[in-house]
Amino acid sequence: MTAWIVLPVSLAAFSITGIWIVYAMAVMNHHVCPVENWTYNVTCTEETARRGFPKTCCTLQDIPLISKCGVYPPESCLFSLIGNVGAFMVVMVCMLRYAQVIEHSHHCWTNTSALVSGCVNALGLVMVGNFQVDHAKSLHYVGAGVAFPAGLLFVCLQCVLTYRIAETTLDYWMAHVRVVLSAGALVSLVLSGVFFIHESFVLQHAAAICEWVFTVIILVYYGTFTYEFGTVTTDTMMAVLAQRSSLHLHHHHQPTGVIMGGMGSMGGMGKSAAMGCGPHGLKSPGGGSTSAHLTCNPESTAML
Template identity: 30%
Template structure:
């Protein structure tokens, strides 16, 4: 059903529009510095937190009011849609290529943990509950790397659409960019100087946009998706009961 292609498109739009709107509000309120401003003259330090701006990371953009509520709503919506995306994609694999069920289940597990980590990061304000926020963000970024690797590997193994010869190299490129950007962001984020913090923010926004493009590429797969695949997945789970129950 062509209606299902709206789903990956909606995930990308919600994440893209929501996060960049939060960033725009934060910049206009002087809560974070602009991504184009590399000077550290107005950067907040340990002894100064008012009348200055923080490095423009995604988390910093959603720390203060009024944009923090929109940030939480965006992350919650994005996490929920991403969770559904993981389940729907797994249902597609189980219906069309059940021989790759183990790899698909591993990808599903990483996707679920990534969604939970993002939900934790979005609902724990870094200024109040920094431990759970950064822990959730770290878990989410790490699991998303494994998730993209597994989904890209699956693209090279199955034929769902007939366009895999085009999608496979694109997803390999996107996966490599995701991993490199995540590693660079992690290394630079722990540095103390503002230049490195600002550079880490660039990498964080880059990996966010790259993930949205990666998800958007699955509009091709979802064109061939149907609700029957979900009901079939639930039916298979119902059939997979222990033999001892059937014998009783």
């Protein structure tokens, strides 16, 4: 058990709690309407604001989208803080997960794609948090358009990786849970996008609810990495460095004769490595160590 288990839990707890606090502040400051209010008007007459109470007359501008909740101060300050800190923690989680999968001898395009999508998700979160929708609409929508699909892609790829390195029954159960969370995130994101493009008050409000559901599901998904991060050690990051170093040395120092002589035997191996995961001489999930080194045959070298 390592201290890294705190990271995914902290990301989920900090972000979920933070965005709900932002929502509560926005409601009490009359910046958005409560999520339970489905009654909207084209125009609202001037109402007497009651401090600490939500609005009673709501227009399309008062729909409680997550971005709308973080437009005006003081809640906008907390919203930006959550976006920046959350993005940093997302990058940390993605890097540790990437290293952990490599440590289990599974270096593949799926793992690399998951790392890239996670970092893109973090970049989008920074843009969403720092460019409020009412003040920098274009940049905010670019950030949201990047963050949401990238986050969905990340969780889907992690489902594949979870099944690929699973060994115990509990590992497979965790993979099943993540598939359910990913399916819920996909449905809520699609519905949010479909509802958002309509001007109906009801559909716009439904889009806001779906957006909240999607965000919470993704954050809960990040929290599930606590299950694997209990085994993260200093060797986890060293596995990535060792793997990179071995590839670098193998590329620059392998004799030409060996490369030419081994082209035929490496043909099948190269295809499988390009399509999926392959062993790289790193620690396996079972605790042993494997090696997959190319040997230099003196006889074949002499013949060349």
